Amino acid sequence: MKLKRFLLRYYPPGIILEYNHKSDGNDDQKTRTKSIDLIDLTPNTDVDQVVMEIIQKEPLISPSRSDQIRNLVERLQDKLAQSVNQEYHLFKVLRAHILPLTNFAFNKSGNRFITGSYDRTCKVWDTDSGEELHTLEGHRNVVYSVAFNLPYGDKIATGSFDKTCKLWSLETGKCYYTYKGHTAEIVCVKFDPLSRVIASGSMDTTVKLWDVQDGYEITTFSGHSAEVIDVQFNSTGEKLISGSFDNTVSLWDIKGDRREHYFIGHRGEVSSVCFNFDGSLVASGSMDKSCKLWDPRVGKCVNTLLGHEDEILDVCFDSTGQYLATASADSTARVYNVKTMQMITKLEGHEGEISKLQFNPQGTRILTASSDKTCRLWDPFSGKCEKVLEGHTDEIFSCAFNYEGNIIITGSKDNTCRIWK
Template sequence: MRLKRFLLRYYPPGIILEYEQGGQTKTKSVDLLDLKPETDVDAVLDEISRKEPLITPSRMDQVRTLIKKLQQKLAATDDHAFYLFKVLRAHILPLTNVAFNKSGSMFITGSYDRTCKVWDTASGEELHTLEGHRNVVYAIAFNNPYGDKIATGSFDKTCKLWSSETGKCYHTFRGHTAEIVCTAFNPQSTIVATGSMDTTAKIWDVQTGQEISTLMGHSAEIISLSFNTKGDQVITGSFDHTVTCWDVRSGSRIHTLIGHRGEISSAQFNWDCSLIATGSMDNTCKIWDARTGQCIGTLRGHEDEVLDVAFDYTGQLLATASADSTGRVYNAVTHQCLMKLEGHEGEISKVCFNPQGNKILTASADKSARLWDPQTGKCQQILAGHSDEIFSCAFNYEGNTIITGSKDNTCRIWR
């Protein structure tokens, strides 16, 4: 094994090692999730040299410089106020979802008008219209971090794979017997998973377009799908009140997470894949040990359905969105409620952290999106102007651009 070069990853903080083994170029990451601006660099270097044989003493000065760069980025103050950059009259019917590519240079919108559109973030110009579905395009995803492919899942029971650069359709995945409502790429971009109202999820080969396996076992529709960072496991959340963790290679079930008393709305791994968070219509969120499948905490406090959950990059904080018009911030380890996010006047359907972990974004039926400080729970900014409910929102990788998608048929870019 020979180390070729280092790549820096700002969010979450880490150093990617590119190395050669048996004539092949491979990568592995040194995650520095606990790094702070005041962390002792020598202590971090000692830890890395003990654990990582690829980093020899001669490379230590390089690594020191990279760690200091990461610390500078973490120390940068963020008092950015967002302004409305552009309103995109994106579709002739309401939007269903929005998503950025990794760099944030492009984003996609799905719609009831049966299309998905690809947009240039910097100019707000439409790059491509992906046409071919015969019903609502509901689930959309980029193959991040690469961003050269897009998957679209439709109520027409098919999923299509497209080139984000040319708009060409590579494959149409057929096999589901009901609407496809969620889709995701594994981080390696070799497979796509689709979840359907037919109670199954399917795994597809990106290269060949062939079905690899059908994940069977749920007794109601699957509405949430999420891969772990290694890409060897996928979790499915279902209206049957359970979440199942699957082995991607064999298609077999690893765990079923049983304990919720209502439909699952959202299921997510944290960054290091040690924890899984699930939100449910039973007004609670649960934290599970991803290794054993055991429930290790129930997060209570919401007075209505929990509609979305999101970890920050450290996996220490969890934000929730609820139909009770509030968001909450919990400590994912102690399960304590740290902050209540109050101010919206309608249900909150989406919540996410910015990549830096120092802002929370919520989208609400009250036609506004809000930015919050996770440390204080204070609302920092209200993004107003949509004329109908906002059901989708996202940050770009740098955290300096936001998109919001609304039932008013428009998408707004905020900078």
Template sequence: MRLRRFLLRYYPPGIILEYERSSGIEESKTIDLLDLDQNTDIDATVEQIIRHEPLISESKRPQRTELRDKATSTEHSKFRLYQALSGHELPLTNCAFNKSGDKFITGSYDRTCKVWDTHTGRELLSLRGHRNVVYSIAFNNPFGDKIITGSFDKTCGLWNANTGECYYSLRGHQTEIVSLSFNPQSTLIATGSMDATAKLWDVETGSELYTFAGHQQEIVSLNFNNIGDLIVTGSFDHTTKLWDVRTGRDVHTFTGHKGEISSTQFNFAGDLVISGSIDNTCKIWSVRTGTCQKTLRGHQDEVLDIAFNAAGTRIVTGSADCSAKVWNTITGNCIASCYGHHGEISKVSFNPQGHTIITASSDKTCRLWNVETGDCTQQLQGHTDEIFSCAFNYEGDTIITGSKDNTCRIWKSEDYSDRQQYYDMQ
């Protein structure tokens, strides 16, 4: 075997090896370093990797040191408003970055999805054709050359992210599409609908492959695992289901919540699923056994959004009680409680490095929090109505926020601004 490319994956930390077999076939393998932190003995880790992986040579040692330093950074950046964008005519629903972070998309009640240039704030494309609210949107990351849009008009649009061409309009759901996702290979699309079904579609042909039927009420959350062979769906029927992508079969039904499911997610390793519910709790489930491992209790009102950090070691929950909480995935203990918002929290997310969470609230602000202490490190102010959506880019130095005030805002870290000033002077 001959190593062709050695790639660093920062979030979560890992190494990707692209190599060529003697037969000429090109393949890749990944070495996950999910336990990497500031206290890791990097020399011992390097020696262990070299000992067990003949493809890696000693010359890669400096890059592995860089991997630890970048992936485990604990520096908390301050963010400044970079641009406020007002291209939509009605409130925004969602926003999302592509993998490189040079573009992002916004969905809106005005029936469009817009593609924006992150560096200039310029509107690049307006994807038109839906006859009702564009509610769910996604890039086919890591490729970033396609976009899907799910609408209240019961259809999903598949678009060219560079030209705006609509490849297909995926039809078959009986009511609104409110959740969707590409698989990691960008060969499949999954859509979840208020008609209580999820559907699987072929990207190449636009044809429907499976209908996942089994929920008794609306499906409001849907995700692929990182391999792409399983889908999780969360429903108003109080259950979360796990589906086999290859067969369309119901693998597990996770039961135990006493209220509607609001959000679901796989961890990076794909062995756990979390579900948030309006019963005020979040549950951790085993993908292998289908059993509940932990129930996270502490919120005084509905849990509206949940998320793992990149490595899957921490969970954040956002609630209608105006607070967010950070939890240890293994023990289920609450590490930090974040208080300060004056309205419900509808969106939560970790930054890629995992030391900061962002929360979007109906109080018209986003806040940044220290994961370990729960201290608010910054408020992002300026929107004039509820904030529904927020996201970090892959590097963690840019944030986008989408609001009911019809605008999207780009926020850049002070470090990014300093770098940009340096480049402008060259």
């Protein structure tokens, strides 16, 4: 093995090693990567101690690289120390489609975003100018789910009520493939981290995997008894979770082409599922007013978080996986310390259900979207509302930060999306 270069990952903090690897009996060298995760790094961490630990633990890095590693760690610290107390102001209002929006997504840099709509199209937008760059046409029903292939951002997946999934070029707007096989509406689509596979979840109770390069169906995961409402890959792309209205969550082994675990315990429909950063925990929110945490290695529930007075509509981890937030129809959100499983704060102030929430990349703010026509920015540790984003004239169904956390998009049933900077 020979080290080629270092790459930085800001959120969560880490150093990516790119190296050449020669297989046994084969002269061909393949480029591979491995990550050094620095989850606990802060602006005040002792840099020399971190460098010493990295060199001791990582055989690819020799002591002669210590100055280079020190420089990388200091760059990560500088990034963490940057002010994140940004005052967001309305930048643009886009009346994006002739019919209501369904979902939207940023690319990694945040200079492009995409919107899906009941008008059967997906549109590509320039964030800075608000200019429409492409209209992706071809679906015969609602475009319900949209996704970029992060971190690359050169491809777009769309899932539609016409039972198909499509793959598009960001640059040209051309449709590469139309994936057919589902027998009911597609409600969620996600790329794996390497941009090789698309997962689609459908009201036909199945999850399908599609090949990005050559456009064929890889496999169908069957086992749920009601519609699949959410899917997510872990950070390596080797595992996939699916949440269903049958009250369960399934963990699928991609390479083994099988269901590895079946998480049973919720007493209501599952609304949202997610992995933490290192894939050691799965969180699921449910209409039964609870959030459950599961150990995917053994398939067991390790904690049930109670307290919400109505359905939980969304759950998310921060970028490091150290904190978890839940959003509820009871108009509140809650923030938990994952290590202690204790609630840190209860976010109160909305006058309608909270349908979506997200940590900023730095983990210092939480953004919530509500049916009360507002989004709010919160300090997750004090519970203080820092900012109310007002102006929409109908329910806000979704909200998102870009990768840097300096741009927000909100989408509403008033048929507009708003850009905040």
